[in-house]
Amino acid sequence: MSELAWGRRFLMCPPDHFDVAYEINPWMSVEVQADPERAAAQWENLVSCLRQAGAAVEVMDPVEGLPDLVFTANAGIVNGSQFVPSRFRHPERQGETPHDVRWFSCHGFRVEELPNSVTHEGAGDALPFGSVLLSGYRFRSDAASHAHLSRLTGAAVRSLELSDPRLYHLDLVFCPLDDRRALVAPLGLDRYGRKVVEATVPEPLLLDDDQALSFCANSVVVGTNMVMPACPPALGRRLEKLGFEVAVCPVDEFQKAGGGCRCLTLALDVSLAVAA
Amino acid sequence: MATEQVELRGHIIDSLILAKVMDVIIDAGADYRLVEVDIGRTNTDQSRAVIEVTTGDDSSLEALLDELHVHGANRIDPGTADVSPVEVDGVLPPGFYSTTNLPTWVRLGQRWWPVGNPEMDCALVASEGQPGEWVARTVPMHRVCAGDLVVVGHSGVRVEAPNRPRGATPFEFMTSEVSSEKPKALIVAEVAERVRRARSQPGAKVLAVCGPAVIHTGAGPDVARLVAAGWIDLLFAGNGFATHDIESNVLGTSLGVSVGEGTVVEGGHANHLRAINEIRRYGSIAAAVEAGYLRGGVMYECVRAGVPFVLGGSLRDDGPLPDVITDVVAAADAMRSLLPGVSVALMLASTLHAIATGNLLPAWVETFCVDINQAVVTKLADRGSHQALGVVTDVGLFIRGLCDQLCPPA
Structure with a gap:
């Protein structure tokens, strides 16, 4: 058993302009606005939880008019010094990409783009596990983007169809814990996707539907520390038994926009395995 | 589809x-x-x-x-068919698409349109009926007219791979298209079954293409029985077959040899000429039947049953009979016009007419080529009629067997 090789350095964006300004997932309702002060406090708390867990946090500038820039997981895919920016499905978020590209270019990353005929929403829909990159499709990313992603990064991509619109990104369904385990929410996968996960993850920890819809899979793993938006006792006990130390960091203001802890972070230290 | x-x-x-x-x-x-x-x-x-x-x-x-x-x-973007207009009657534009006899579709205006009458070695002519509604048909080179839109290149044209007849039949184990080493009785029964099955389909027709050996081998009366019983809907042959059929029925010989006794009849070498001459006197085979000169045989049964026939001429024909179309292009056109609806073709001891007919048939027509000479069957396949299944045997025996299957004695 060995810890994840990535997850010690994250990019985040403060929620200065965070808001529920539009509705592009079932969680968003413009009638249920976020409380800016509470959101800011929760975000600061997340930063300190991550730092306490041993991770470094880098911060990009927020931009007015781009409320979801705070969800940096969707900026793109990091692979060593390569950055593949997202192609957002919804026009509401497409304005984020130039800012993401600028940040990565200024920080020494080589930017390589997907063709504009496909959509893919970055690490929100692509998580490395073992020698493969698991990538979700249907609600935000196109299945056809996976072949391009593989071509650009050299990674073997396993496509997973997401089946529940409430779990619209892969990072709401799947969370790698170490080299053998991952949290998996079967609710969010079709029967083929479940089989692929079974074949890929030696010891999956299955989340029940309530746990999945509480965004338990949208957690950040830093070595043996886990920062979770919620953790029901039963799940907490299972994780502790496996040697994980769980810190619950409520981010319910961001949940109003359909995001949890993982969505607010983008791991900058991922190197995708190029399988032989 | x-x-x-x-x-x-x-x-x-x-x-x-x-x-x-x-x-x-x-x-x-x-x-x-x-x-x-x-x-x-x-x-x-x-x-x-x-x-x-x-x-x-x-x-x-x-x-x-x-x-x-x-x-x-x-x-996959299948492309759209390119079309180019014919400038001179009977001359195709350069780069014209040359057809196969397989089911073919042409993509025009973002849709696939089926080609109604697949035929090999032709051009595809596209015409727009209603706006956005295309019709594609095969047209032989000599029949294209100035202004016709002809498909050029391969873009936007799709053909379907050929299928062999399926089912637990003797043909299942006939891995070679031609074989002389198969139990003939089984094959005859199978061909009879295919003919029966074809005839049970509304509008389906059975075509017989006959060579003179059908008469020489004594199978004329059996073919006549098949026509009389309604198993054959269409007959293609040449001057020789019709002549010897008439000769044998009027004079009792086929090319001067007595069909009854197998002996050479004195002066018999001219019998076929005398038969042709008499038919020419009547003006047509139908007129000779009408006048009571011709009272039996395949051509007689065709006339009586109203089974259409095309007699295509060739360079060495004697006479020929007045019904023979001596312009070969016109003969092929006449054959072509009768083909719609044909679903089974029996090529009986005929080389030239079998190949000529094979050239006109869509690949979905079940084609059985019966000849004592394996080369005929091979030749038919080599010229593109890959659907033809060959039966190497004496045509007289084959037709007798087929007739026994389809027209059992009462």
Whole structure:
């Protein structure tokens, strides 16, 4: 058993302009606005939880008019010094990409783009596990983007169809814990996707539907520390038994926009395995 | 029927995407054919599959393609057929698409249109009926007219791979198209079954193409029985077959040899000329039947039963009979005009007429070529009639067997 090789350095964006300004997932309702002060406090708390867990946090500038820039997981895919920016499905978020590209270019990353005929929403829909990159499709990313992603990064991509619109990104369904385990929410996968996960993850920890819809899979793993938006006792006990130390960091203001802890972070230290 | 090809790329095997796409197609009540599958050798290699999807109609195909698109299966752009106008009657534009006898579709105005009358070695002429509604048909070179729009190049043209007759039949074990080493009785029974099955379809016709050896081998009365009993709907032959059929019925000889005794009749070498001469006196075979000069035989039964026949001429013909069309291009056109509806063709001891007919037939017509000479059957296949199944045997014995199957004595 060995810890994840990535997850010690994250990019985040403060929620200065965070808001529920539009509705592009079932969680968003413009009638249920976020409380800016509470959101800011929760975000600061997340930063300190991550730092306490041993991770470094880098911060990009927020931009007015781009409320979801705070969800940096969707900026793109990091692979060593390569950055593949997202192609957002919804026009509401497409304005984020130039800012993401600028940040990565200024920080020494080589930017390589997907063709504009496909959509893919970055690490929100692509998580490395073992020698493969698991990538979700249907609600935000196109299945056809996976072949391009593989071509650009050299990674073997396993496509997973997401089946529940409430779990619209892969990072709401799947969370790698170490080299053998991952949290998996079967609710969010079709029967083929479940089989692929079974074949890929030696010891999956299955989340029940309530746990999945509480965004338990949208957690950040830093070595043996886990920062979770919620953790029901039963799940907490299972994780502790496996040697994980769980810190619950409520981010319910961001949940109003359909995001949890993982969505607010983008791991900058991922190197995708190029399988032989 | 509506068909499109889609392409899948990526790690489609390990992601079970290929399996899922095939399941989606089947669940939708559609059918698929894997046109191409290229599986990556290593974990990182991508795989590629080209799948041909077929549904009952355009709208169900569009719905299915939309669903498949979600899984990354993208429609392959089949291109659109290029057309070029004919400038001079009977002369095709350069680069014209040369047809096969296989079922063919042409893509015009973003839709596939079936070609109504597949025929090999022709051009495809497209015409727009209602705006946006295209009709595509094969037209032989000599029949194109100035202004006709002819398909050029290969873009936007699709042909369907040929199928062999299926079923637990003697043909199942006939791995070679031609064989002299098969139990003939079984094959005769099978051909009879195919003829019966064809005739049970509304509008389906059985064509017989006969060479003179049918008469020489004494099978004329059996063919006449098949015509009289309504098993043959169309007859193609040459001057020789019709002449010897008439000669044998009027004078009792075939090429001067007594059909009854097998002996050479004195002065018999001129018998066929005398027969031709008499028919020419009457003006046509039908007139000779009408006048009571011709009272039996294949041609007689055809006239009586109203079975259309085409007698195509050739350079060495004696006479010829007045019914023979001596302009070979006109003869082929006459044959062509009678072909719609033919679903079984029996090529009986005929080389030139069998090949000429084979050239005109769509590949879906079940074609049986019976000849004592294996080379005839091979030649037919070599000229593109790949659907022909050869039976190497004496045609007289074969037809007797077929007649016994189809017209058992009361």
